Amino acid sequence: MRYAESGQFAGGTATQVDERIWAIDLGFQGWDQVIYAYLLASPDELVLIETGPTSTLPALQAGIAAAGFDPAALTKIFLTHIHLDHAGAVGVIAREQPDVTIFVHPIGAPHLIDPGKLVNSAGRLYTDRMDALWGEVAPAPAERVVSLADGETVEAAGHVLSVLFTPGHASHHIAYWDPDPGVVFTGDVAGVRMPGSGYALPPAPPPDLAPDEWAVSIDRLRQTGARRLYLTHGGGFDDVDAHLAQIMPNLDAVEAICRTAMLAGADDDEVAALLQAETEARIGPDGLAIPGMVERYGWASPSFLSALGFRRLLTRRGDVPAPPRPGR
Numbered sequence: 001m002r003y004a005e006s007g008q009f010a011g012g013t014a015t016q017v018d019e020r021i022w023a024i025d026l027g028f029q030g031w032d033q034v035i036y037a038y039l040l041a042s043p044d045e046l047v048l049i050e051t052g053p054t055s056t057l058p059a060l061q062a063g064i065a066a067a068g069f070d071p072a073a074l075t076k077i078f079l080t081h082i083h084l085d086h087a088g089a090v091g092v093i094a095r096e097q098p099d100v101t102i103f104v105h106p107i108g109a110p111h112l113i114d115p116g117k118l119v120n121s122a123g124r125l126y127t128d129r130m131d132a133l134w135g136e137v138a139p140a141p142a143e144r145v146v147s148l149a150d151g152e153t154v155e156a157a158g159h160v161l162s163v164l165f166t167p168g169h170a171s172h173h174i175a176y177w178d179p180d181p182g183v184v185f186t187g188d189v190a191g192v193r194m195p196g197s198g199y200a201l202p203p204a205p206p207p208d209l210a211p212d213e214w215a216v217s218i219d220r221l222r223q224t225g226a227r228r229l230y231l232t233h234g235g236g237f238d239d240v241d242a243h244l245a246q247i248m249p250n251l252d253a254v255e256a257i258c259r260t261a262m263l264a265g266a267d268d269d270e271v272a273a274l275l276q277a278e279t280e281a282r283i284g285p286d287g288l289a290i291p292g293m294v295e296r297y298g299w300a301s302p303s304f305l306s307a308l309g310f311r312r313l314l315t316r317r318g319d320v321p322a323p324p325r326p327g328r
């Protein structure tokens with residue numbers, strides 16, 4: 001089973017989580033907490049960190065309105081990375097709103113301007129579910145896509161964000177450090193964690209999963225001294241050190257499960273089932289007692305994606321033999 005059950009939550013709620021920061025719940029696949037976009041507002045600017053996919057664009061716009069702002073007044077979008085659950089709607093928004101500028105890692109920028117390759121590679125993973133999961137993926141106009149440099153600071157609705165290149169989950173991943181409230185918008189580099197569970201799950205999709213780089217990125221996050229992390233998948237968490245300390249051991253555990261199973265000849269579905277069992281064990285009984293917990297983790301980081309991510313990484317490294325291909 002590749003996908004979790006859908007829920008009933010429509011999304012479009014906005015929760016003020018810090019001074020001039022709102023968490024907008026996109027209600028992805030009918031569940032709360034699975035994908036957030038963060039809204040930063042000042043009298044003359046309205047800024048998003050993440051957009052979510054086009055499939056949740058109505059919820060994003062409803063959430064901006066629920067926070068008390070006009071979605072048409074959006075000025076800037078900062079992306080942590082271009083995976084469709086984080087950035088899929090950016091082209092559609094740019095097409096409809098000519099005043100919006102998009103900020104992204106230089107490796108990600110060309111794929112926003114011409115999303116053909118991005119859509120093709122996502123299509124290999126999601127096949128006939130592409131449209132239901134993500135909706136339209138439109139190109140963004142090149143003149144409104146701005147590449148960020150590591151370490152630079154950028155103005156965002158009265159906030160001054162520091163750009164932290166944080167590869168590992170994706171080569172083009174950025175975390176945004178906002179020193180004034182002392183928070184980091186972590187995208188996926190600080191993993192997935194649902195309230196009510198202590199488990200920080202590192203999502204490990206193909207194609208450029210890189211555990212060694214991920215470890216360096218976690219150190220960078222730790223060095224900020226942040227008091228709170230804002231995860232795209234799960235929301236805000238204040239136990240910053242304990243949370244960050246989990247990520248690499250948890251990724252190592254996932255890698256070990258994959259390596260052992262793949263060396264024993266397991267196929268991708270079998271590996272995914274083992275990773276799903278690991279996730280449920282690590283969520284723990286208190287978390288599992290919360291309705292929808294397994295589904296929320298499943299939608300935020302499907303086990304089959306991490307199985308495919310490690311298959312590619314471990315095969316390339318020569319740690320496990322390449323699986324036989326049909327027709328050979």
Ligand SMILES: [Zn+2]
Binds near residue numbers: 086
């Ligand atoms: Zn991602």
